[in-house]
Amino acid sequence: MSVKITTVVKQLPKYSRDTKDIIPFVEQWMADQDNRFKRKVIKIFEGAGVDKRYSIMDPIEVFTNPSFQGRNDIYIREVKALAKQALEKALEKAQWKATDIDFLITVSCTGIMIPSVDAYVINDLEMRQDVVRLPVTEMGCAAGVSGIIYAKNFLKANPGKRAAVIAVEAPTATFQLEDYTMTNMVSAAIFGDGAACVLLSSHEEDEGPEILAEEMYHFYNATEMMGFKLVNTGLQMILDKDVPQRITDHFPNIVHPFLSKSGYKIEDVDHLIFHPGGKKIVQTVEDLFGSLGKNINDTKEVLRLYGNMSSATVLYVLEQFMDRGVEKDALGLMLSFGPGFSAQRVLLKF
Template sequence: MTLRREPVLLAVSSAAPDTTIGQTELFDGFYSQLYSGVPHARRLFIDSTRVQRRHFYWDPRRAYSDGFPPTGALMDAWEQGALELGRRVVPAVLAGHDPATVGTFIMVSTTGYTCPGPEVRLAAELGLRSDIRRISIGHMGCYAAITGLRTALDALAARPDELVLVVCTELTSMHCQPDAISEQIIVQGLFGDASAAMLLGTRPADRPVGHPTTDHPSAGAPACGVSADVVATRTVTHPGTAEHMRIRVQEDGFRLCMSPAVPAMLGSTTPPFVDQLLEGSGLGVADVRHWAIHPGGPRIVAEVGAALGLSEAQLRPSMEVLRDYGNCSSATVLLVLQRMLALDRPEAGDHAVLIAFGPGLTTEAALLRF
């Protein structure tokens, strides 16, 4: 009889571009001129976002000094940046594992597109198998890391003796738009650049999950072992809400629209969604000690946290990542997971929920057990 195997999150890693710019410095050095005709632009850009610094592959102060490049130039730059960050996150997350055991490579991004994608060159450069199964998950938004996670679970169900690599790379800095409106000021004040990776495998069902490693780095550090069972995942898309958050690819690049109604909507829809995620686990919200909530903005974290009755300490990983990185689209929830591991140091038997939101409006989540 073949012993059933359970999916396990084995490691996470992250990297960000070396250029770090403080929010005030960035506004004064570039955006103050771009938004000079908008009342309260400085308050919207700095105070309302709660971001203090971000990492940029393209420094807006130089990249847009001579105008705004067309979409083709943006995609060329995205590919090069995705390769550079991938060369850092993939070796880190694979440390201690045989690359030949990785059977599936899932590449996630909302901020760029090339065919073939950067995962083809990364696989070749980093010694992954030539017969590796490649999956590209594109243009799904900030929740797509969890889309990548549940796609990995499907691969593990079919081939439990292999490992699955998931890489989320987002370079939002090349999607600046000149529209001098309040919505775009907040968007340009929120988003930053980063890459994050997960490695998943399986364990025999009769063997308990290993303890998480004790030397958890913070978000942005090379890698850390996790050893967490993936207990459940869940997805929901709310009908009639698509226009509240959307991304369109146009001649002059990508355009993101985000309604100010989104935080309140997520505050009302998230508690019943989490109840459904936890259904069958024997857990209630109060039983989950650790939370990695995607910081789409400070109001989203505040509304969702209040609706779930979470403490300031439970929201701290999300708010610290927002402060230090901004919203890095799909990579962000994995940055929060790394920060959560560093701050909370989960113990064996603890549970965590990873939850992210994006266009649709769509919510995705995963329940982990350490």
């Protein structure tokens, strides 16, 4: 019995701006800062590899609404709508009904809400009252792949079932108006908002890339490298500048033993479905993977078009592969990194 990914869709928020159109807002926000510092920040935005990003808020509101409660209220309202829309779109694409879903996983780390967003989706779409639900709230950028791992394990243990993973994130709701550190600047330059939905199945008749293997990899002594700190004004980004180097140092242990357990080598992998955490991380992995004559063009394209949408981003990369079509029996390695510090891996056979 195999578990397959049958469908992937993205769902974008209603606001969007090109990076060049956001820079004037940034300049106005930094009006009281030193000119040298302002030039440095603008260069960060211009060199982030992000041409456009989407948002649950209009840019004017992003730069003028400092209230944690105000931003979080918008987050709650908008992620409920985005999650519902993403699942509806995925169900329509797969020609499934909402009542076909046995296991519902929702992923988000950029706001706070109890009950979690899955409860609202169940009500809005009148899903079955016995659907199993799992909210994943504190795994950051890695959680899109984490959700797939959890869904796969559930489906492997329950043949003939179907699962949905909905990742919905709004990093703009975490932007700190009184924080002029480089961490806040870099996160503002690379992040955008977005949602995605993945449908998985252990029904024999359902088609899609098969999940051959999945594993998590946890870095020791790295809990302070990435995450959020809860402050009076909301969720303040933590992002260590040494993350790319740590990834480089651990990359052999992350990739080679994992593939070896399934009888493969890195040379056997045809496609890397990699989470675009930011330009430096993308360049780091591109150098490592490019030495094998392979590319991560889809990852770079998603970063350019949408920015880093935390957990949802790698699912946008996966959607590009699935919608374009991949040669039969090709191997794909899904890879994402997140707080902990951790790496999540899924091996796919198309």
